[in-house]
Amino acid sequence: MNIYDVIIVGGGASGIMAALSANENGNQNILILEKNNRIGKKILVTGNGRCNYTNVTMTSNDYNHPEFVEKVFNQFGFSETIDFFDNLGIIPKVEEEGKTYPLSEQASTFLDVFLYEINKRKINVETEQIVKSISKNRETFQVKTVDGKQFNGKKVIVATGGKSLSITGSDGSGFEIAGRLGHKITSLFPALVKLRVESEHLKHLSGVKINTQVDLLLNDEVMQSENGDVLFANYGISGPTILEISRKANELLLEGKKPELRVVLIQSISKAKIIGRFQNSSEKEINQALIGLINKRFISVLLKEAKIEKSNLLVKQLSKEQLFSLINLLFDWRFKITGSLGFEDSQVTAGGIDVNEVEARTLESKVIDGLFFSGEVLDIDGRCGGFNLQWAWSSGYIAGKNASKNI
Ligand SMILES: Cc1cc2nc3c(=O)[nH]c(=O)nc-3n(C[C@H](O)[C@H](O)[C@H](O)COP(=O)(O)OP(=O)(O)OC[C@H]3O[C@@H](n4cnc5c(N)ncnc54)[C@H](O)[C@@H]3O)c2cc1C
Missing domain, CATH: 3.50.50.60 (FAD/NAD(P)-binding domain)
Structure with a gap:
């Protein structure tokens, strides 16, 4: 033998x-x-x-x-x-x-x-x-x-x-x-995997790629923060930042917790400057006032999220709540994480x-x-x-x- x-x-x-x-x-x-x-x-x-x-x-x-x-x-x-x-x-x-x-x-x-x-x-x-x-x-x-x-x-x-x-x-x-x-x-x-998030806008956003900060949150507490490419897709969000976050996100989901993803659209400008920008654009239509600040594909989505029904409203016609909500979204856009793609799409177990x-x-x-x-x-x-x-x-x-x- x-x-x-x-x-x-x-x-x-x-x-x-x-x-x-x-x-x-x-x-x-x-x-x-x-x-x-x-x-x-x-x-x-x-x-x-x-x-x-x-x-x-x-x-x-x-x-x-x-x-x-x-x-x-x-x-x-x-x-x-x-x-x-x-x-x-x-x-x-x-x-x-x-x-x-x-x-x-x-x-x-x-x-x-x-x-x-x-x-x-x-x-x-x-x-x-x-x-x-x-x-x-x-x-x-x-x-x-x-x-x-x-x-x-x-x-x-x-x-x-x-x-x-x-x-x-x-x-x-x-x-x-x-x-x-x-x-x-x-x-x-699965870890190092694309995440599924809840949003009615994914189809519209599919294919948009930005380079920014994303945070993994649990009950408003930051669990992990990553900087880099973020890619919107039909099923959710991907990109190197998301892959990094996916392990912790899946772990929290497995524990029955409810993690969220925060996408920070504006990183390099302060909130005060953004407020000033809107004050200076009070005669502009709101969709126009957002041009140059963020990817154009985000505009209609953010307006809906901020409950601004008409994109041609002038900035000065927006209620304080609407403007506050819109500005907040630029710095803190939340997505409920519902899961991830499976083992077949993951890089590691x-x-x-x-x-x-x-x-x-x-x-x-x-x-x-x-x-x-x-x-x-x-x-x-x-x-x-x-x-x-x-x-x-x-x-x-x-x-x-x-x-x-x-x-
Ligand atoms: C698409 C993709 C890209 C990746 N890119 C990177 C990268 O660039 N850098 C990085 O660090 N990591 C990367 N990884 C992760 C990395 O490849 C793995 O962590 C690493 O290969 C694990 O090595 P391993 O030998 O433990 O397992 P594996 O490489 O999976 O090897 C296990 C082997 O065991 C064999 N086997 C399984 N069961 C049996 C059985 N019952 N009988 C006989 N044989 C069996 C399998 O056929 C396989 O050949 C990537 C993973 C994927 C999926």
Whole structure:
């Protein structure tokens, strides 16, 4: 019976990294089991095909469990990642907000390099193997696939990813496998995802893009604030700012709370100046008085929201309440958040294997000796901009290193 030193379930970013790291410890008998007909499918779609593989600004606070990830990043963080890939031939190209891409600007660079290394180091890869269960008998793990095959290993790393964009292979089956092994799975929900909001004006606003501030509010309290592109769409609002806010918004919704989104249309001018502008335009029709201040598509919508029925009313004909309401909307336009698009449209899955049951320093299960986890299958997710792949590399490296010890 062939017993592998380390079996890695899932050949995505963290699984491949785990295999390379396990190999660095001198283990030759490593196996990656991958469901797809090729490894690393998701890597190809990351960073719009350019693979934003890390971020210069990264700290543990960019993740949902900072104290847990810190123990991994302390051992293999940003600079170790840059050096690791540099050694494999991938030169970093740093862009705005610290987002880091390969100089080739091709996500496929990672796959080319990985396949080269896997071949060179004689790491075994079995594709089209859908793992359905893992069990442990004495000192050996049995990894079984849906079509009845069994692979045996001294150590196992589960690196099956989350539930986002399941066409790339990550369909959440790893959560079920870990659950059956006695691990607790925390609530799963899509993160880095477009939000659905309540508004009768979405159809009219669809396609409008602005660069401004958006705030996530709960009972008027600011929970998160982001600056950048905001994009209106038929279903709601998207853009990098919204993706960043989406995790917290979905978390609050899951708790039965009622979060709101505030879009700040006017950022650079004070309220007093805007009041002065309207005073100076008292003879102008209100829709004309708004031209030059905000995107034209917002005008009819804001007038309706401020209960100004006729857009050709002169500014001086507006009631105090109408004018106050309109000015307020320019600085504080609220939308009730009703949900988000689903896992298929999300970049990352929040929730996963409860980190309380995993040793942070080694990523070994506290429930079953010799079982390790890495990547998105754990209840770890980060901000948009290279942070999730950074977690996949770092956790893969640490899981691989520790799984390959004492064999
Ligand atoms: C569109 C999109 C763009 C993204 N862009 C970025 C970006 O630019 N920067 C960034 O940092 N992050 C990005 N991410 C997030 C990032 O890709 C993931 O967080 C990261 O790939 C997670 O790595 P992983 O190895 O844990 O999981 P995955 O990469 O999902 O790999 C899991 C692997 O396990 C396999 N698998 C699953 N179940 C089984 C099973 N039962 N048996 C066998 N194999 C199985 C899957 O087929 C898959 O190959 C993006 C995500 C998406 C969807």
